[in-house]
Amino acid sequence: MNILASIPSPATxxxxxxxxxxxxxxxCILLGIFVAVxxxxxxxxxxxxxxGTVTDIAVWAVPFGLVGGRLYHVITDHQLYFGEGRNxxxxxxxxxxxxxxxxxxxxxxxxxWIGCRRRGIPLPAYADAVAPGLALAxxxxxxxxxxxxxxxxxxxxVPWALEIDNGTDLGTFHPTFLYESLWxxxxxxxxxxxxxxxxxxxxxxxxxxxxxxxxxxxxxEYMRIDQAHEVLGLRLNNWTALLVFLGxxxxxVISARRAPGREExxxxxxxxxxxxxxxxxxxxxxxxxxxxxxxxxxAKTDAAKAGSAKADAGKAAAAGKxxxxxxxxxxxxxxxxxDETKGD
Numbered sequence: 001m002n003i004l005a006s007i008p009s010p011a012t013x014x015x016x017x018x019x020x021x022x023x024x025x026x027x028c029i030l031l032g033i034f035v036a037v038x039x040x041x042x043x044x045x046x047x048x049x050x051x052g053t054v055t056d057i058a059v060w061a062v063p064f065g066l067v068g069g070r071l072y073h074v075i076t077d078h079q080l081y082f083g084e085g086r087n088x089x090x091x092x093x094x095x096x097x098x099x100x101x102x103x104x105x106x107x108x109x110x111x112x113w114i115g116c117r118r119r120g121i122p123l124p125a126y127a128d129a130v131a132p133g134l135a136l137a138x139x140x141x142x143x144x145x146x147x148x149x150x151x152x153x154x155x156x157x158v159p160w161a162l163e164i165d166n167g168t169d170l171g172t173f174h175p176t177f178l179y180e181s182l183w184x185x186x187x188x189x190x191x192x193x194x195x196x197x198x199x200x201x202x203x204x205x206x207x208x209x210x211x212x213x214x215x216x217x218x219x220x221e222y223m224r225i226d227q228a229h230e231v232l233g234l235r236l237n238n239w240t241a242l243l244v245f246l247g248x249x250x251x252x253v254i255s256a257r258r259a260p261g262r263e264e265x266x267x268x269x270x271x272x273x274x275x276x277x278x279x280x281x282x283x284x285x286x287x288x289x290x291x292x293x294x295x296x297x298x299a300k301t302d303a304a305k306a307g308s309a310k311a312d313a314g315k316a317a318a319a320g321k322x323x324x325x326x327x328x329x330x331x332x333x334x335x336x337x338x339d340e341t342k343g344d
Contacts, residue, residue, distance in 0.1 A: 005159040006172055013147045023095045024147030032137030033062055040130035047129060049121075049267040057115030057126060061108045068107020072100030076229060076236060097148045101138065101217075102240050105210075124203030124255075125266040128195070131209040132188040138213070139184035145177040152176055153223035176220050183216035201262025202255050210248035214241040 015022045041054040074081060074091045077098070081091040090096070109123075116123045145151045149166040153174025161172035190212055195205045218241045222234075229236045265271055 064111025072103025
């Protein structure tokens with residue numbers, strides 16, 4: 001093979017934080033969950049919900065999702081854990097890899113429904129908020145397969161081929177984990193754009209995420225060479241992707257006809273918080289208005305008093321002038337009397 005470049009695989013699936021070993025697969029899963037919750041919370045608040053609600057519901061959804069993903073993997077690949085030469089205890093070693101996205105979404109939705117029901121929130125609205133974050137979580141989680149050297153495609157010598165040396169295969173193969181990771185990033189951007197452009201609601205953003213993801217998963221799954229059950233010449237996951245794709249498209253179309261637009265209220269408690277804040281502000285404004293009115297009345301009273309004082313002063317001045325005039329007249333009269341006496 002003429003390899004111009006290639007993607008090396010890690011020599012070990014563990015990362016060491018000082019003396020603490022951390023499985024790369026588990027790290028990718030945890031990082032993906034963090035990103036999904038963070039982005040979901042931002043989108044939920046932007047839609048009119050309370051901060052922290054997405055995190056509270058994730059407490060239900062994440063454990064259900066992990067259990068569902070593991071159950072799907074163990075059921076569909078039971079030969080890896082049960083039978084001659086197998087140890088059934090390995091079925092619980094989730095850190096070694098093996099999560100089926102179909103089971104994770106299905107059972108995770110059950111957990112989210114429980115959390116939403118406890119908060120009085122419609123599940124479709126919540127699903128729309130977290131949809132792009134779920135796609136990014138998958139994009140990050142797929143790098144866990146890189147740490148474990150698993151779920152790669154057919155042999156190839158393309159410049160971006162993945163180097164594999166895991167005791168089963170040796171050589172360079174299509175990095176299907178990378179293909180799916182990049183596809184999921186594209187799905188997240190598509191959902192964010194479409195949600196803003198068309199104001200998706202009532203679960204349609206989530207349906208778009210599911211449809212777009214399964215479309216990519218179909219061709220990526222077709223490239224993989226790991227052992228899998230087949231039905232009519234197609235891998236089981238291909239059939240699952242096809243059926244889920246059709247279901248998501250059907251839901252999108254039916255929902256758009258029945259309930260166009262987006263929910264006006266996604267979390268009633270958030271509306272109550274806003275109303276209480278508005279009432280508090282109105283009360284404060286009314287108090288300020290009353291204070292201003294009282295000040296105006298006081299100013300009018302002062303002005304009235306000043307006017308009264310001026311009037312009294314005017315009256316006093318007039319009275320003083322009258323008295324002065326009377327005295328002047330008296331003096332004149334006296335003077336006249338004196339003159340008349342002298343003449344006699």
